[in-house]
Amino acid sequence: MNKDRVKLAVVGVGNMGSxxxxxxxxxxxxxxxxxxxxDREKADRYASEFGVPAFYDYxxxxxxxxxxxxxxxxxxxxxxxxxxxxFKRGLHVLVEKPIAVHVKDARKMIAxxxxxxxxxxxxxxxxxxxxxxxxxxxxxxSLIDDGELGKLVRTTWIITDWFRTQAYYDSGGWRxxxxxxxxxxxxxxxxxxxxxxxWFTGMPRRVAxxxxxxxxxxxEVEDEVTGYFEYENGMVGHFITTTAESPGTNRLExxxxxxxxxxxxxxxxxxxxxxSMFTFSKTSKSAFDKVEAWEINIPYHHHxxxxxxxxxxxxxxxxxxxxxxxxxxxEGLNSLTLSNAMMLSSWLKKPVELPLDEDExxxxxxxxxxxxRFQKPAPVALDEDLNKSFGFH
Numbered sequence: 001m002n003k004d005r006v007k008l009a010v011v012g013v014g015n016m017g018s019x020x021x022x023x024x025x026x027x028x029x030x031x032x033x034x035x036x037x038x039d040r041e042k043a044d045r046y047a048s049e050f051g052v053p054a055f056y057d058y059x060x061x062x063x064x065x066x067x068x069x070x071x072x073x074x075x076x077x078x079x080x081x082x083x084x085x086x087f088k089r090g091l092h093v094l095v096e097k098p099i100a101v102h103v104k105d106a107r108k109m110i111a112x113x114x115x116x117x118x119x120x121x122x123x124x125x126x127x128x129x130x131x132x133x134x135x136x137x138x139x140x141x142s143l144i145d146d147g148e149l150g151k152l153v154r155t156t157w158i159i160t161d162w163f164r165t166q167a168y169y170d171s172g173g174w175r176x177x178x179x180x181x182x183x184x185x186x187x188x189x190x191x192x193x194x195x196x197x198x199w200f201t202g203m204p205r206r207v208a209x210x211x212x213x214x215x216x217x218x219x220e221v222e223d224e225v226t227g228y229f230e231y232e233n234g235m236v237g238h239f240i241t242t243t244a245e246s247p248g249t250n251r252l253e254x255x256x257x258x259x260x261x262x263x264x265x266x267x268x269x270x271x272x273x274x275x276s277m278f279t280f281s282k283t284s285k286s287a288f289d290k291v292e293a294w295e296i297n298i299p300y301h302h303h304x305x306x307x308x309x310x311x312x313x314x315x316x317x318x319x320x321x322x323x324x325x326x327x328x329x330x331e332g333l334n335s336l337t338l339s340n341a342m343m344l345s346s347w348l349k350k351p352v353e354l355p356l357d358e359d360e361x362x363x364x365x366x367x368x369x370x371x372x373r374f375q376k377p378a379p380v381a382l383d384e385d386l387n388k389s390f391g392f393h
Contacts, residue, residue: 006092006316007068009034011058011082013046016096016128016308017073023309024071025050029316034065058082062089068319069124071312072096075174076182080105083125087116092124094315097191099127099332101182102365103340104358106333113329122322125329126315131192132199132326133310135302136268140254140261143270143298144200149256150276155201156238161248162189169219173379176219178368184221185243186211186339194335195327197239200254203334204229204237208351209342216244220374227342228351239342259293268298 008030010021017037024032036055037043047054055061062070062085069092072082080100083093093113100106113125131137143149162185174180181188212224223244229237242248251264259272273280274292303310310326317323337356344361345352 003068003320005029005031006319007031007033007066008071008316009036009061009065009067009069010071010073011036011061012072012074012078012096013037013039013042014073017071018046019306019308020071020073020312021046021050023312026309027313027316029313029320033067034061036061059085062086062091067091069093069315071315075180076101076187077105077180080109083109084112087112087123087125090116090120090123092126092315092319093329094126094128094312095329095332096128097195097332098187098336098339099329100336101187102358102362103333103337103356104362106336107358110330110333122319124315124318124325126311126318126325127327127329127332128308128311129192129195129327129331130307130311131196133303133307135300136263136266137196137199139268139298139300140252140263141200143261144254144256148258148270148272149254149261150258151233151278152201152235152254152256154236154238154253154255155197156240156251156253157193157197158240158249158251159190159193160240160242160245161250162241162243163246163248164189164217164223164243166217167380169217170377170380173376176217176221177374177376178220178365178372181221182365183339183343184219184223185241186222186225186342189243190241191332191335191339193241194239194338195331197237198334198338201235201237202231203337203354204231206230206351206353207338207341207345209345211343211346216242220372222343222346225342225346227338229338230351239338261298268300270296270298272296 010017013035024030032050032052034053035043035047036058038056040056043054070086072079072095079095083095086093117123169176176184208228210226211222213222215224217223224242227239254261257276257278262269271293277291280291314326318325340361341352341356347364
């Protein structure tokens with residue numbers, strides 16, 4: 001594309017969309033040209049602040065505004081139709097996490113993207129996985145990819161510092177409902193963690209999930225989940241999360257034959273074995289000796305920000321100059337698969353094999369939507385600093 005700046009619109013200016021509007025207004029490679037939200041007051045307020053037209057129906061905006069692409073930050077179910085309609089018009093798409101509510105919808109988005117690329121081969125589809133820009137996660141990824149750990153045997157992530165109060169859940173009528181959000185902690189708080197899990201270790205072949213519905217909050221979706229993953233190479237994984245623990249824990253352990261990586265409280269430690277534990281186990285003449293190991297504090301550089309602006313800039317540069325994406329839209333399928341698989345396993349009360357039975361998951365989810373009798377109180381808006389939620393999650 002022979003332009004200096006990409007013309008982008010933001011669809012949905014709630015919590016995250018309002019951040020994206022502000023970030024885009026500061027970008028050298030992107031130009032904010034339109035805002036869309038079904039809440040007319042919000043759309044008008046941000047459009048006035050940034051001097052761009054407001055729209056209240058995304059289809060009207062796609063047809064009338066002069067755009068190169070859209071940034072989608074709507075409730076989850078809307079990601080699919082908005083993305084598909086944008087692709088049909090040859091527009092680039094950056095979608096917030098999760099890519100969709102369920103895998104079948106995500107595949108529809110990917111299919112629409114692939115079809116649109118037949119006409120416009122340089123079309124860009126990205127997802128907002130900004131945590132891939134964090135220095136500590138990038139360092140862990142490089143250590144694994146460079147073979148420092150050798151064969152992986154176990155990955156355990158206790159990520160229970162997603163504490164949310166009842167006031168949080170009461171702040172939006174769509175939030176924490178099957179009809180409005182499509183899920184709870186796995187679909188709202190944990191897509192980044194699940195993306196990083198599969199980014200580090202790949203996808204498992206079997207998933208077992210144990211989910212509690214509204215255990216600690218007055219909601220109809222999951223607020224506590226434990227997942228168990230089995231991999232083709234023998235590695236096992238554990239994923240433990242909740243929005244009810246305070247103080248919570250954020251501890252990632254990745255164990256390989258050459259040692260153990262631990263990330264907790266901003267500190268990255270590598271307990272490195274002098275030799276492979278497999279080799280030592282086979283050759284040692286002692287019954288109780290352990291492999292000699294050294295504890296190493298691994299340095300890393302972290303930008304210290306939420307990271308969203310880096311993904312927005314990368315999206316624009318991918319459109320303008322073909323820069324590789326931080327996270328391709330299609331990659332959102334993996335974390336969503338893990339989320340859906342844990343929930344389906346919990347509903348069935350047995351492990352599920354991957355690839356996931358997408359039809360069964362969709363059918364069960366739609367039945368929950370159809371039969372829901374959950375009544376939410378009238379939404380109470382919160383004036384909160386969303387930066388509090390980013391941290392080291």
